[in-house]
Structures are given as C-alpha cells and as structure tokens.
Amino acid sequence: MDVNAIFQAFTDGLLMGGVYALIAVGLTLIFGVMQIVNFAHGALMMLGMYITYWIFTLLGVNPYLSLIASIGALFIIGFTLQRFLLDPILQAPQHNQLLLTLGIMLVLENIALVLWSPDFRAIKVDWLEQGILMGSVVVNKPRLLAFVFTLLITAALYYILKRTQLGRAIQATSQEREGASLVGINVRRINGIAFGIGAACAGAAGSLVMPFFFVSPGVGSVFLLRAFVVAILGGLGNFGGALVGGLIIGLAESLSALFLPGSLKEMVVYMLFVGILLVRPTGLFGEGAKQ
Amino acid sequence: MSETKVTTKTKKFGNFTSVALFFLLIALFLFPPLLDSYYLNLLIVIVYGIYLAQCWNIMSGLAGQFSFGHATFFGLGAYTSSLLFTKAGLTPWLGMLTGGAVAAVMGLFIGFLAFRYRLKGHYFALATLAFAEIFRVLALNWRFMGGAMGILIPLGDQPAYFQFKETIYFYYIILIMALFITFLVYRLGRSKLGLYLVAIRENEEAAEALGVNSFRYKLAAVSLSAFLTALGGTFYAQLYSYIDPELTFGSNVSVNILTPAIIGGVGTVWGPVVGSLVLTPISEFTRGALSSGISMIVYGLIIIAVIIYLPEGIVGFIQKIWRRRAILRQKANPAETVPGEIQKGGI
Structure with a gap:
C-alpha cells in the first residue's frame, strides 16, 4: 500500500467529513429540540445546492457568496415548514412524524424535478480547478474551502447556542419543554427557529459541496443516510459530537475505499452505524438524548 | 371489542357484516376476469399493497416495533427465490418458502441484536434502515447476486415454476395471500400472542411485570413479519420477471410498504386494506393523468394532509366517529351498551 495514497485518502476523508458534520449538525439540532428525525433534511440540502447552482450559472456570482442566499432561503423554508406542517404533529406517534x-421530502424532490428536470448538473469554477500541493498530498480547493466554512459556521452556531439569549432559549426548550414554556419562552417560536437553523445548515452544506459535486433532485439521499450515521455517532442532539462524528465517518469512508472495491465502502459506514446503535445508542460521548 | 358486551343490535350488525363480507369475497373472485388488463394490473397492485402493509402491520402495528427497513426481508425473499431459480433451477414455489425462511432467520438476527441491546423508537427504525442499506450495497457489489444489472428471470408459462400466461392467476395468488394475512392479523389480535404483543406495545415494563416474556414475543412478531414479507418479494420477482438492488432493497421499498398501513391506520385490521385501497389508485391515476413529478407532489401532499388531519389513519378516524355516535345513542337510549373502546388496547 502506497503511503501517499493513505495520506491522500486521510486528507480527502477529513475534508469531506467536515461537510457531513455540517449536515448532521442541523439534523441533530432539530432532533435535540423537537425529537423529530428529519427525513427531509437531504431534500433541504438539495435546495441549497440548486440555489448555488442557479446563482452561479445565471449571474456568475462566486459560489461562496451564494451561501448567504441559501442560508437565508432555507431558514425561511425551514421555519415555514415547521410552523405549518411539523408543529401540528409534535405530539403524534413517531411513525407519523417520520412519514x-x-x-x-417527496414533495420537495418532485418540485425540483418538475422545475429543473432530472438532469445531473455541476458547476465549473475556474479559480477552484487547480489543487494545492502540500508535500505529497494534493488538497482539492473546494473541499478545503467547504471544510473551512463548515468550521466557521459551526463555530458561529456554537456561539449562538451558548452565549446568546436565543441560544439559551433553544437549549432550555430542548432540555425541558414545559419548563421552558413556564419561564416565558415562546416554545412554538423556538421550535420554528430551531428547524429553520437546522434547514439553513443543510442549505449551507449544499452550497459548499456544489463546487465539487453534482446536483439532481434526488441527490439528498446520498447525504441523508450518512448524516444520520454521523448524528447517531455523535449522539442525537449532541452538537459537538456531530462534528467529531462527521470527521470519523469521512475518514472511515475514504480509508475503506482504499481497500474495498465499488461502493462497498458504504457498507463499512452502515455496519459502523449498526454497531454504534447497538453498543452505544446514545453516541460516542454518551450525552445524546436517550430514546 | 369485548365479547361479553355484544348486544342484540351489534349482533344483527355482525350478521350484516359477515353477509356483506361473504358477497365481497365472491365478487373478488368472480369479478376480476372481466376487467381489462389496465384495471386488472391496478387491482393486483392494490392487493399486493394490502398484503405487504399487513406484513408490516404485524411487526410495527401490533407489536409496536417500528420498522423502517422491511426492504431487507422483501429483498431477501426476491433474491433467494430468483437466485435458486436462475442458478439451480429450483421452482420459485419452493424458493418462496426458502426465501421466507432466510428472511425469518435474518429477522431473528436483527431482532435479537436490537432487542438484546434495547433499541427502541427512532433508534430501532434507523437500525432496520441501516440493515436494508447494507443488503442493497451487498447486492449491488456482489456479482453472484447480479450486481447493479439485477436478475432477469427467464420468461415462461409453467405454473409449476410460478409463471403464468394469464395475469389473472397472479391476481388470485396475491388475493389469497392478502386474504390469508388479513385473517391472520384479525385472529392474531384476538389470540394470546396478539394480546401479549399489544401489551408489550402499550407498556413493555408493565407487560414484563405481569410475566410476559417480551423479548421472545417481539422476536416472534419480527420473524413472522419477515417470513411473510419475503413471500411478497418472491411474488414481485415472478410477476415482473426482473429484480435489482434498488427495486428490492432500496429505501423506497420500505416506504411503500409502510405508507398504506400508516395512512389506513396503524395496528388495525382494516388499516392496511383501506390504506392501499385509497392510496394505490390515487398514485396510479395521477401518474396517468399528470406528469410523473406532479403526480408525486400530489401523492406527497395527500400523505402530509392525512398525517396532519387524520393522525390515527383513515380507519382510526372512522372508529372514533363510530364510537362517538354510539355514545350519543347511548345518551338518548341508556338501555343500549356502548361497544368497548376499539383503538386503545385492542386492535
């Protein structure tokens, strides 16, 4: 085995893991606050990808600037979805929430299908083409940028959650819904904002992968399952855990791709998933919500 | 429904229901040969949807172990019988039972792991999903299983090999399977095993405290459900003569299996029946009338609307109205007894 190949896989996996983490952060936030496993998360990410795709293709704007548009748009979409569709079923049985x-997801994906056809689309950004050579490893620029932006966004979110009034209200709601409501927190509004932030994370992740990935209406499912794996690994509802979980899954995936042919690397991810679920369903750090 | 409280009125009603059911049964057997092929195929898809939703209902409705990965069992059934047929020439009738056995063993394995480690709710659902994905990736990459190309089942018309010249025979087969499983769920709901399962679903700790071995009964429900789901997989393979990893192990398969059951009413005997009767024609007709994207949007919106406005499913909603009317009748005429609560506790 070539040592360089391992270093290369390590770098690629780490960078990709950052993106997985960003998707999972949104998922885990939504679960933490509302105990809802959001299967529409991949579709929300897909919307973010299309936003960046069209802004770049039609207006030629720097894809990283369109991050602002996708974060804003997805926040509004998420908030609206929560208010009108998820709010009525927060107390419903789990199978209803899941369905x-x-x-x-079905509606969003098919709206995209009707509007933009099932074609696979990608963007080509000239100044991102050239990789950066670091020692013997080639660092793919858009992946590096995605990683850096992920860290920035997660740090900003962390700050909001830990230091601001809104963040404390979100935390209070996730820990004790009724108590939060008793001390004057508008739980309904907080739920909407939390879902909006979660959706915005998915949208941001979509924008960030667009420069090196294709988009199609069904692309969300590629990321959705990995995001579940990452969120469970870090402990559903655990914010920092999702970040570490993302890096672990990214690494596991790219390193196993070295040894396994075809798409068998996915099997490693899912087996890891089942293993974690069985042995530590509350996540590696044991702080995740218990059931 | 408690047996002791049956009044003359409900008995008369019971008679009426059984007569109606009898005529419905006769119609189900005699009427379809008159249909043209479009409607016959629609009917097959409806009944097939009932069958699979009912399979899911045993494990997830009755026993409350929410599966999001029934594709595992479905795919194992389809692949076992098809591989045995194409590679060893074994008739799919036997392949069907073998596939059922394989799926049941897999169900025991998944159930054993999940229950042994006390997986519940979301975590259990995600674990079943992960298993289905593992099998999908395996089927995709293992050349023995046909890889991404899938398995093409050679055409034929030998009934001994589960192949027919006329589609109508497929209809009769799936009809008998669906009637059988609906009757099974009905009986199960009134049997000791069924009552144990409901007790476990409603409150596992309390059931355990009363001496119900929840681990054992949950495993029984999973393996029974897995076995029956696999038979549906073989039926699919024989009907369409083609399977591939996405069509059998894909997450869409799991979703299609559970949707009619939830829309109809989880844990009720008639939920899967009503769910498939309502959803399948809607999905087929909209697909015919609209472009595929728009029809799926309509389908998704209907699912969303039912979940929000009829959270107990269509059958659960009807039962609630019946019960409310019975209470009103009783208020007007106190001599009459209200039939017991149907939704809670029983099935």
Missing part, C-alpha cells in the same frame, strides 16, 4: 417528513 410526514418523508412526505415533505
């Missing part, structure tokens, strides 16, 4: 988010 509802699946229904949302």
